Amino acid sequence: MIVTDLPGCPSLREYRQIVGAERFSAVEELAERLSGIRLQEINSTRYGGGVAEILMSYVPFLNALGLETVWSVMEAEPAFFDVTKTLHNFLQGRDGFSPAMIETYWDAQRQNEGLIEDDCDVVTIHDPQPLGLVEFLSSRDLAGKRLIWRCHVQLETVPTETVGSIGNIMRRLVEKYHASIFSSFQYLPLWSVPSFIIPPFIDPLSEKNRDIPAAEIDATLEKYGIDPEKPIVSQVSRYDVFKDPVGVIQAFKRVRRKTPCQLVLVGGRACDDPECYIVLRDVRETAEDDPDIHVLDLPPDSHREINALQRASDVVVQKSIKEGFGLTVTEALWKGKPVVGGNVGGIPLQIRDGWNGYLVSTVQETADRILHLLRHPEKAAEMGRRGREFVREYYLLPRGVQDHLTVVDQLVN
Numbered sequence: 419m420i421v422t423d424l425p426g427c428p429s430l431r432e433y434r435q436i437v438g439a440e441r442f443s444a445v446e447e448l449a450e451r452l453s454g455i456r457l458q459e460i461n462s463t464r465y466g467g468g469v470a471e472i473l474m475s476y477v478p479f480l481n482a483l484g485l486e487t488v489w490s491v492m493e494a495e496p497a498f499f500d501v502t503k504t505l506h507n508f509l510q511g512r513d514g515f516s517p518a519m520i521e522t523y524w525d526a527q528r529q530n531e532g533l534i535e536d537d538c539d540v541v542t543i544h545d546p547q548p549l550g551l552v553e554f555l556s557s558r559d560l561a562g563k564r565l566i567w568r569c570h571v572q573l574e575t576v577p578t579e580t581v582g583s584i585g586n587i588m589r590r591l592v593e594k595y596h597a598s599i600f601s602s603f604q605y606l607p608l609w610s611v612p613s614f615i616i617p618p619f620i621d622p623l624s625e626k627n628r629d630i631p632a633a634e635i636d637a638t639l640e641k642y643g644i645d646p647e648k649p650i651v652s653q654v655s656r657y658d659v660f661k662d663p664v665g666v667i668q669a670f671k672r673v674r675r676k677t678p679c680q681l682v683l684v685g686g687r688a689c690d691d692p693e694c695y696i697v698l699r700d701v702r703e704t705a706e707d708d709p710d711i712h713v714l715d716l717p718p719d720s721h722r723e724i725n726a727l728q729r730a731s732d733v734v735v736q737k738s739i740k741e742g743f744g745l746t747v748t749e750a751l752w753k754g755k756p757v758v759g760g761n762v763g764g765i766p767l768q769i770r771d772g773w774n775g776y777l778v779s780t781v782q783e784t785a786d787r788i789l790h791l792l793r794h795p796e797k798a799a800e801m802g803r804r805g806r807e808f809v810r811e812y813y814l815l816p817r818g819v820q821d822h823l824t825v826v827d828q829l830v831n
């Protein structure tokens with residue numbers, strides 16, 4: 419399925435103002451050099467999760483730069499998403515992937531066989547879900563085409579020793595690509611494919627991140643029954659065990675014993691994540707109808723409301739146990755919030771401990787850091803200011819596009 423309902427891109431002039439003329443001109447020059455090529459992005463969900471979030475801005479931005487780009491989403495039965503969720507968990511270090519699942523994986527690849535467009539010059543395939551599509555390209559299909567595999571997962575487990583294992587299959591598939599991109603050098607597998615490191619980015623002008631009026635923030639708090647007078651601690655995340663929402667509630671309860679505050683857990687269900695219902699049930703059980711704990715299950719297009727809730731927060735938490743990059747951390751830092759984040763995956767690439775937030779590993783550390791920030795609002799504000807400038811420098815859309823186009827340029831020129 420080709421995504422056709424994307425919003426238009428805000429004016430390039432606005433991006434130039436945010437990131438500065440020098441950086442922006444470099445992006446435009448690169449796009450100019452590549453003019454005439456056609457790009458395709460392929461992933462497995464239109465809504466929910468970081469990859470969809472990135473593509474939603476990235477694709478209109480490239481088109482505005484004059485590079486024709488299409489975004490295609492795989493379609494598959496729920497059984498496939500059960501399998502790829504298990505695979506995702508397995509790659510992040512949890513057991514459960516069985517060889518029998520491989521068949522379901524291939525069925526879905528076969529079903530989406532024609533997804534790679536004939537007339538696209540550079541195709542970027544995101545994450546393991548559509549990785550196998552490469553198998554269905556003949557050498558004629560491949561002629562003149564460049565394929566990139568972009569991995570957003572924290573690759574912990576890629577066992578390759580067993581013939582026929584999923585690790586070996588992935589390796590064989592990835593080695594058919596012309597290049598691979600990872601979010602951090604920590605996850606780079608030793609495979610024979612040119613690899614690049616490109617951290618993800620956020621779009622400062624998206625509905626999720628652009629400035630919004632104070633009245634809209636107030637209205638959002640009112641809508642969800644959140645007290646504007648009481649300090650707000652929040653975590654925005656899919657309901658996923660690796661985001662540890664239950665741990666966040668436990669930490670919050672320890673903080674609240676010492677100072678009045680409320681917790682807002684903002685989440686939703688990604689279309690490709692069948693496990694979220696179980697996690698949401700555990701979250702509700704742990705929250706125990708506590709009036710200070712707001713568990714929100716929002717529709718996938720709640721970008722402005724999430725924006726408002728992040729802006730209303732005094733402290734933002736992202737207590738992940740595993741994390742590819744953690745765009746929610748970037749989003750909160752951009753809004754000038756100090757972030758208490760799990761010391762895993764891409765979070766330490768964004769939080770310098772004690773400078774723009776805190777890195778934590780346990781419930782007690784999380785509670786201690788939240789309490790400290792609530793008790794020292796001036797320090798929290800200073801950290802927030804640093805966080806915003808840090809994101810401006812490293813993690814905004816134009817930088818991400820520049821890095822990606824640099825890889826594309828190397829492949830085609």
Ligand code: UDP
Pocket residue numbers: 466467468469471626654655656684685686687716718720721724742743744745746747749
């Ligand atoms: N998100 C959302 N609604 C939700 C939960 C998350 O729009 O209910 C967004 C969130 O704002 C962020 C992205 O989904 O932009 C999550 O990206 P991240 O890298 O933090 O985690 P992932 O879900 O990819 O593991």
